[in-house]
Amino acid sequence: MRVEPEAIVGVSDPAKNGVAGYIGSGISLVIPNIRVRVVLFGWWLDELEEVAFTSNENCSSSSIIIPVDDFTIMTSKRVVIETRFLEEKALYKICIKQKARSIPNPPKMSYVIIDDTHTFLSTNIPSRKYYLPFSLQIIIISIFLVLSGLFSGLNLGLMSLTPQELMLIQKSGSQTERKYAEAIIPIRKSGNLLLCSLLIGNVCVNSAISILMDDLTSGVVALIASSAGIVVFGEIFPQSLCVKKGLAVGARTIWITRFFMMLTFPLAYPISRALDCILGDEVVSYDRKRLMELIKLTTRNEAGLAEELKIAVGAMEISDKTVNDVMTKIEDVFMLPDTTILNAKTVTEILNMGYTRIPIYSGNDRHNVVSLLFVKDLALMDPLVISLFNPL
Numbered sequence: 001m002r003v004e005p006e007a008i009v010g011v012s013d014p015a016k017n018g019v020a021g022y023i024g025s026g027i028s029l030v031i032p033n034i035r036v037r038v039v040l041f042g043w044w045l046d047e048l049e050e051v052a053f054t055s056n057e058n059c060s061s062s063s064i065i066i067p068v069d070d071f072t073i074m075t076s077k078r079v080v081i082e083t084r085f086l087e088e089k090a091l092y093k094i095c096i097k098q099k100a101r102s103i104p105n106p107p108k109m110s111y112v113i114i115d116d117t118h119t120f121l122s123t124n125i126p127s128r129k130y131y132l133p134f135s136l137q138i139i140i141i142s143i144f145l146v147l148s149g150l151f152s153g154l155n156l157g158l159m160s161l162t163p164q165e166l167m168l169i170q171k172s173g174s175q176t177e178r179k180y181a182e183a184i185i186p187i188r189k190s191g192n193l194l195l196c197s198l199l200i201g202n203v204c205v206n207s208a209i210s211i212l213m214d215d216l217t218s219g220v221v222a223l224i225a226s227s228a229g230i231v232v233f234g235e236i237f238p239q240s241l242c243v244k245k246g247l248a249v250g251a252r253t254i255w256i257t258r259f260f261m262m263l264t265f266p267l268a269y270p271i272s273r274a275l276d277c278i279l280g281d282e283v284v285s286y287d288r289k290r291l292m293e294l295i296k297l298t299t300r301n302e303a304g305l306a307e308e309l310k311i312a313v314g315a316m317e318i319s320d321k322t323v324n325d326v327m328t329k330i331e332d333v334f335m336l337p338d339t340t341i342l343n344a345k346t347v348t349e350i351l352n353m354g355y356t357r358i359p360i361y362s363g364n365d366r367h368n369v370v371s372l373l374f375v376k377d378l379a380l381m382d383p384l385v386i387s388l389f390n391p392l
Contacts, residue, residue: 016117023122024117025118026117027091027118027120027121027122028120028121029121029123030121030122030123031123032085033084033085033086033087035076035082035083035084035185035332036079036082036083036084036085037072037081037293038080038121039079039080040078040079040080040369041077041078042077043076043078045075045076045079046074046075046076046322046326047099047111048074048079048096048097048098048099049096050065050066050067050068050096050097050111051065051066051081051094051095051096051097052064052065052066052094052095052096052097052111053085053093053094053095053121054092054093054113055088055090055091055092055093057113058347059095059111059113060111061099062084064084066083068173070100085121087123087124088123088124088125091120092116092121092122092123093113093114093115093119093120093281094119095113096111096114097111097112098112099246130215131212131215132212134216137216138140138216140208141209141212141213143303144209145209145229146231147201148209148230148234149233149234149235150238150253150256151199151201151202151205151260152234152238152239153239153241153242153249154198154246154249154250154253154257155195155199156239156242156243156246157242157249157250158198158246158250158257159191159194159198161184161188163185163188163189163191164192166181166184166188169181177247179264180247180248180250180251183254184215184250184251184254187258187261189255190272192271192272192273192275192276193268193269194257194261195272196264196267196268196272196275197261197264197265197268200264200267200268201260201264209229209230210223210226213229238319242244305324330366330367331366332360335354335358335359335360335366336350336359337360337362337364338360338361338362338371347378351375355375356374356376357373357375358372359371359372360372360373
């Protein structure tokens with residue numbers, strides 16, 4: 001029988017947990033005491049009588065000897081066998097024995113060792129190597145989760161505040177709010193640069209979390225764990241916090257933001273300049289109508305501001321008012337006919353109305369206004385004279 005010296009050995013695992021991979025120059029790694037399937041490829045393999053695996057160069061004394069009757073598959077080019085390997089520090093080598101020749105008094109056939117590293121098997125599973133020490137890698141993942149949450153929260157908290165709103169807070173806010181606004185305004189004026197820096201930092205740390213998590217666990221577990229961590233700790237919680245406390249969080253972490261703006265500057269600056277050229281400057285203006293609505297919204301539930309609100313809104317609305325908007329219908333105007341007698345009762349009624357001028361009409365026609373009565377003139381007249389003064 002001829003045996004191809006460059007034989008190829010394939011190892012598979014019916015239970016899906018026995019093959020650990022490969023090391024070196026194609027040496028197959030198998031987990032001890034787990035049943036695995038070994039596949040031999042070569043020439044004239046249908047003439048094999050036994051296959052053994054030895055770790056001490058002595059095939060006859062091997063504890064793993066598989067006779068031809070135990071072969072799972074056997075052809076001239078492929079032999080499939082299933083067996084278990086004991087834990088050994090040395091490498092397992094394949095020994096094959098040819099069937100006896102069909103001649104009178106055939107010679108006794110002996111084992112032949114296939115001394116090719118591609119056919120070696122090892123049960124010495126090396127310890128798993130991580131990118132970093134396990135504890136350090138866990139700490140780094142935790143730090144990256146915090147940074148992911150910070151970038152996500154600041155992206156919402158800072159970018160939702162326009163420079164005009166920050167300057168408004170700086171001038172009219174509380175002492176603490178003014179301090180926070182003063183710290184944020186310098187970086188917020190470079191809106192697109194800040195946005196690009198936060199997004200690039202967020203993408204980088206999220207990618208690093210996925211890579212480090214995949215190194216610690218399997219692919220599916222890493223996908224679930226990293227996705228859950230990023231969604232909960234990197235998106236939901238920080239954004240809900242920064243919606244309400246974005247000004248305080250942005251001011252207290254301003255040094256971290258500045259550091260990452262400098263770190264990502266070579267990549268973020270060209271992108272931000274392109275956005276500035278395409279989209280233009282960030283400008284938010286408030287016209288009279290917007291200011292009036294803003295006053296109404298912000299003071300709607302505040303007590304004691306009703307009169308001040310009316311004055312402020314009235315002053316801003318005056319330029320848009322017409323005579324038709326402010327005039328009183330003639331049916332509702334307090335008027336007196338020219339035949340009215342100015343007695344004490346009439347004067348009292350006039351004074352109680354609170355008007356300074358009273359229109360006077362003639363001929364029972366309210367549209368025929370002939371004069372005006374100035375209420376102040378009544379103060380200079382003697383009540384007795386008034387009572388004797390009949391027509392106006």
